[in-house]
Amino acid sequence: MTIDVANRYLSLHSLTTFAHVLLVRDDAGEPKTSPHGDAERVNLSPQCKRRAGRMYMRDEANLGTGPLASHAWGVRTREWALRVAEALRDEHGWEPQAALEMARTSLRGVGLNFGSTPNTAFLTKVMIFAPEKTGTTLAKIIQEHRVELETWAAAVSAAAVAAAEAKTKGKKKGKDTRVPPTDVAAEFGEDGGPETEGEATGGDEKVAPMPARIKARLICGLAPADAIDIALYGRFLAEVAGAGNVDGAIQTATTFSVEPASIVRDFFSSADDFKITRQRLGTDFTDALARLNAVAPFNTEEPQAPNEYALDDRGAGMTGHQNFFSGTFYAHSVLDRIQLRRNLTNGGMSRENAERAAQDAELALVAAFVNAVPSAKKNTTAAPGTLPKLVLAHSGPRPYNYAAVFEKAIHRHEGVPSLIAAERLLEHHAMITRKHQVEAGAVLSYDIATINYLDALRDAGNLGPTEVDHTAQLSPYCPAGQPA
Template identity: 80%
Template sequence: MNNDAATRYLSLHSITNFAHVLLVRDDAGEPKTSPFGNAERVILSPQSQRRADRMHLRDEANLGTGPLAAHAWGVRTREWALRVAEALRDEHGWEAQAALEMARTSLRGLGLNFGSTPNTAFLTKVMVFAPEATGSTLAQVIQERRVEMEAWATAVADATAAAAKAKSRKKGKGKTAPAVEVEAEDREAEGPQGEGEAAARDEKMPPMPARAKARLICGLAPADAIDIALYGRFLAEVASAGNVDGAIQTTTSFSVEPAAIVRDFFSAADDFKIARQRLGTDFTDALSRLNAAAPFDAPEHEASDGYALDDRGAGMTGYQNFFNGSFYAHSVLDRVQLRRNLTNGGMDPGHAERAAQDAERAFVTAFVNAVPSAKKNTTAAPGTLPKLVLAHAGPRPYNYAAVFEKAIHRHEGVPSLIAAERLLQHHAMITRKQHIDPGAVLSYDIDTITYLDNLRDAGKLGPTEVDQPAELSPYCPAGQPA
């Protein structure tokens, strides 16, 4: 296990240029911005970056190409009741509706709350991050203890019905007729599950059999899910299920130059309208109009349903914002926390060490390659690679955001290249004063590579230049493919 305090934290920094994109939006559909230093900046939220990284890790594993292909994964969803019910039906022969009700009641017994409308009655109110096999695991526990679980579920249903009836009688006293009707309509819209959920909040649910509950909680434990070990999880509703402190820290990415947001006018073509335009104008209609006794009473060209067809202009027009800029991004991997999470999940130390090394190589590769998808067909940045990536280890995280407190203006030169120079100069100073290893650097930009060559020739390039993302981690020998 890597217990070296001097290299506990792996700090990753990048400078990436994005052109004409809208990678994240606020609640009004606008690019997110924030004041920093002497200028307003465009920002990319940590959540969007973390999801892009996590999906990159999983997609590679699903294709069998990444270091994590052989590892177990977690799933973040509100649909665990549906997955448990599916396993009860398919693996243990339960009737579909009975399986749904048992799955929902069981998760409620653990402390999870469900939605109050017909569409959300079987969806938990919070997303639960659990191993992908959790549906089958919980279904197996329920099946093995079916007799006592069904008896408990019946007691829950009776208590819920009694509470709902008592609540209805209490509300009915002293109410006028219209008020009662409104409440009845609300309950009807809420649906039978929603009414039961409200009643359960007023009436304490009978406790689940202790042994069954303990085993179900164990089924929600993080186990060996590699992405839970990396990103952590917090499940306040079922505290004993095992909260996990994430091993990865992600900061908000921001433009190193003042926000450059463009309001783009767009028009969309209507295919049928374009087809009619290509046929041209039928001038015989004009002749018939001239020959008519009352020209304005002459028939217009009409569609088969009687509506006049207008061939003028575009099918639809509107506005959409996008932004340009070079962005600084920063993430940190706590190597000790990652190994702790894996061993707490049940891995032996040897297996945990191998898994941690695989996870680090995969995460570094995702940091280099993953980009938030946004509206991926029109305003995303597929295939974008960083101008510069810097990786180095130390006894604490090192965030270099302060280097860009003074925004870079276009009249000073190419912002991304100036940002790369600032970043490396700052890192050289930190390396000297903090006595940390200079690490490794990777670039996919010709001008930046030329700058690195000049530093190397002058004996001033501290980090080792590498050609593959995974080589930024010491667990990938030089020359080995990512």
């Protein structure tokens, strides 16, 4: 199916009210804020929203309930050397240490860099987004070229030793920075050390060129292939030339509050279970009096401390502060339908399969946009259970971002912020559809007051979008009949 240029972009907008949550934090652990229009606003970063959406789609697919249940996925990790080594060990019978060394040396041969500390020696310096079967795929290629790669790896190792010796001779107090094998790595440990994307480069030895045909095959093994989330969100792998960088088909704006930032510094206290138990049982005064009577009343020397540890049963076990925020937030995302199909066909799909996958991906994306909520502090806020008060979806020849509608912050004395925001959003959308001659799209609400407002607009003949009852109906690719 050829996408009409007039409907290339699917623009998604939502208004969601959160109460006392902390969905994302800055480096100091505080809610993220920035100025917009006439007031400071609370922000949810695009990265946080994108990950929530991607993981929602993946979880649904793993349960076999989402549109993408039958599609392949990608994985973002620094542990590809460990995954390749596992496959070499389990599927091809390699010795664990030999598998680890070959996996790391091979990946360095295609251009990837690794950490320089014992805990990061087998972790790439940046996370690599690749198909979930990449470990098995690369291990098979390495096994097929084992003899040639072992000869090449031995030459690499000898060159590294020679370079280290030369450095030592040049500096009497020089330090050999090569990373020795570790017990953690030998056991394929999961301790990845610091969660950073960059390491010092002191531990990287110069790697001799890998045989060209083997390198080309390994690079193909890192290619995005049919991983549906790579086609959606894109991938940039600067370290490996020709590894298949992908321009994402999804644009995500920073989500921000339509009201001025409302942050509450919340005091908390935590109970110590043993202390509470002693408090409930009460103080044993008999024992306390016995101790006092054992001390001579006129003895000027310091009394002997009791044998048992003196416990203080007063107060809470621990206290502290945590910042939370509340408010109605505007979120916006865009899907480039043509780019999505291009990514899928570039990955090797036929046009027919790419079209089917693209339609499934759009349905899954819309469901994630409506339902996915960042999971930070979920156990003490239950934020993932929040549904939007209004969702608007429409197509057009270009993206449409309505953030400017909320340049003037909505204050509570003006009325219910979410209803005022819905009124502004729909009025602005009506103006855009009239002036740009684009379709009005569809609107979905999970809020009674907002639904009543939509009913009033419809009765007055002023509701442009079609009101729907299910997320799939926000897309023109909704399955025939009622969605499951």
